[in-house]
Amino acid sequence: MEKQQPIIFVRYYVIFLIIFGILLDRHTLNSISIIFILIYIINNQLRFFSFSKEIYKIGSYFLELILILVLYEKVGGYAFTYLILASIDANVIFKFPLSIIFDAVVIGEGIYFSVPETIACKMYTIGSITAIIAILLFVKQQETRKIQAQDLYDKLRVSEKKLIEANRDLESYSASIEELTVLRERNRISREIHDSVGHALSTIIIQLGALEKVSEKSNPSANSRIKNLREFTQKSLAEVRNAVREIRPEKYEEYESILELKSLIDNFKKMTGVEVRLTVTKDKWALSQKQFLTVYRIMQEFLSNSVRHGKASIIRILMNFTEYSLVIILEDNGVGTATVSKGIGLKSIEERIKEIGGSFYYNTSPDNGFLVNVEINRNEKIKIYLSNSGGAEPDGKD
Template identity: 55%
Template sequence: MWNKSLLIFIRYFLILIMIFGIVINRTNLNTAMIIFIFIFLINNQIRFFSLHKTFYKIVSFVIEFIFIIVAYKWIGGYLITYLILLAIDSNIFFEKPLKHIFNLGIILQGILLSLNETLEFKFINIALLIFVVSILYLIKDESDRKLEAQMLYDKLRVSEEKLKSANRDLEVYASSIEELTLLRERNRLSREIHDSVGHALSVIVIQLGAIERTIEKNQQTAKQVTKELRKFTQSSLNEVRMAVREIKPKEFENYEGILIIEELIKNFKKLTGVDVRLAFTKKKWPLNPDQAFVIYRIIQEFLSNSVRNGKATFIQIFMAFNDYKLVVTLKDNGIGVDNLVEGIGIKSMRERVTEIGGIFNYKTKVGDGFLVKIELDKLEKLKIHSKGDNNGED
């Protein structure tokens, strides 16, 4: 809290000034006075360097109060050096309210000891003493604030470590729960397959064996068994399809087009190392198959052209859904081109969007990359004939 080296320097500096003041103001020092000064200094140094218990420090402090009165009246010297030395110890060793009491006592002692002195002497000594005590209060308050801030920082750091540890534990727990849930789901699926598909296949095998045995002897019976087997097989197939539909999440069906686009971008990033960012608005609605197909092909074409022709290293794709339409914006940081002559790639993208009633626009300039903007209306049902893949250059 306090800089001990600096405090020691200040203490010895004040002691030297105090001794210097005694020497120049008292030329006839006798042995008793010198012994008294040594006792005074020994008490002061023992309190600073050796005493640790508050009670002993208080006793030493009170003794020095008395020593100052005796020393100043009997030996003389500079009053202010005695009092500043005492004020420093008061603010170092004691906390509130004891510190306030001692500081007030030091100021009163300075006033009392200077009663018989000149007005100028009183003003300089008392004003300087009050100023020093105020500075010591400010230093102590600032030190306390720093110490409090450090303690708070340490607590926050400990809390942060605890939170990190708790987060790791939660991640392990979540991973365990996820694994356990997966194992339970696999177990359920295995039972479903065993109970439904396994049973159906067993029955089919038995029925096929029966048909094999009766087909030569009684074709009519074999025909009837075959007819019943076909019905049973169809029924079992419907059960399998129903089970698959139950397993497959409804959200996947609604947003399957978007998920396929995400997979396309993920694979493209792995293969090329190009940074591709895909973002959506919070509100989304399901794409119908034709919209999903067109957007997929256009993104595929744009990614290919951006790297091959535009030498792009960063691509942004944003899909903005609202109540009536979807706006897809594709932008790269490629070299761009002025006065672009449309090639097969651009024409193919325009045709695809136009066929489902959308709007296609693009913009490019040298040094400004390539921008494509698509607007599609929100439609539930659209059917078009899928055109062949076209990876021509712009």
Template identity: 45%
Template structure:
């Protein structure tokens, strides 16, 4: 119901006038009239504040319209003041047939001589009710527009909050990817230094040792010079080893398994042409070798199913560490299915592998809405 302050004031004024007419002008002081007016006001309030379903509001209006003519004939009062409240509550109804039908009944009550009095009063009531209905129709449209605008605003606000939250999550994922990329690059550089410079210096030291041995045998004056050069290169070699140890990140070991899974997704994308978007959030603990191996095989099977059975062109993979769990989810844009059958080797092997690492798997799909798989792997207790 419309809860405009102006319409509420108009409703309450009509109650006051009606009460004055019944008890002061007519002088009706019976208990029945008092009970009726109380029930009349209570019924109006129920429609305004409690009867949210349209069917209940219509029932309340019909009950009121049944008793209004009886009350007017027995207790007195002007019929139009009986009809103001029910008229206000009539216009928000969405059922046009009921709304217009009850509106005609209200107009009939307003102009019927038995209720309105002389024909002149009936004409005045008709004009007043007509103007009142036009105003109510306009107010109802304004109110509906306001409600729709408020609903749209609420949706936009919720969407904005979701966008802010998604943006924060995306920033976290970007930071994780940047950190993983940095760790991977530092590890690559340290390995390159070790394999190139380290091996070169090591080879040079071996050759200098051989030259020093030959010089000593031939009692050559080059012996001391070769020995000093070998010592210098050895010292440089130790500096290189220290630099490599410092450059190689300690955290890299925690991500080796995840990077292996990421590399699997990239290789599948290159080989199949299916776009695989991988999002990783960093964690402070490492998956075990057993967990990585099982996850590796599961990812192979899931990606293969997305292409082979789902005819997907895009798969989104999210890897997320929590304090006690590693959660990996897959969602594709394939054809989907309304019935997931795990009788085949593929889905059954996925569930078996998850069970072996004491995890949980959840699969969901519907026709034309792709396939979704979520795997939760618990953190292994440290021995």
């Protein structure tokens, strides 16, 4: 149990009773008696408030048990008050099984003190000490259960918080994947319509134009129908092209680089079986060729190192497009490492970033996973921050 105010008050009250009993039992005290009393009180207070190591507390408690015998025999007082304080400390300071052992020793001293007394006094002393110990054990048990319940509640709260965060990540991941899938499918459909239906209608228009010229003199009535059919087909082709423009994502070049990165991730997942979650914000802008190639190589290197060196099983990637920059967060649950030596992979990333005016920093520690924060400005200036790593390249490996 914790050193709470009620316990402290009870201890000081019992110490007061011990001193008061000594004064009542022995009217005259010499210097040696006072020294023993001071040693007893100082030892008791040091054990309760100052000693942190278990071995010091145990030694102090055994010293107190000896001092109780000396004080009761040589100085006087009431054995009952000595044993109450010893019982309190046995159950407040020490844990099972030491508390039970010291309780047994306290009861043993109670039996020793009651030997010269009458049977009724013996029963009263031993019964009282036993009852007090039983109460202390009960209170300690309830306090332990309370602490365990609080610990369990705290763990549940932490688990709930992690579950909420994981659910939020999964929702973002699911939304991003769904958005990218829809974009890719819309682009595929628009391309298929353009290449198949559009091409067929264009061919029909060309053929109808040729027939219209042939029939212009030989068959004027057929020529008029062919002309109407050609014009109708041209309108149909225009409508098809409008539909293709509607289906095709607006400013599709903004999504092409993301779809390329998603293809990289999908292939990586198929090859390794590692779970990779890609989340992309709705607002996007097109990456330049240098920016895309740099991001592609960083992501490629991160995925590779997370598996080879970090032994990761889950990788999370967030692409956050803002008005002026793109922030990419790459994180895995790898094993981490105490030191990182730059291999070919990290040196290659550093060179690519320097080429577009960027820089990067990193650190790592064991069992903390690997986190990379990449910031790309639209003017192609890159800053990279690496921290808490598990997927970095340890010991100079590539």
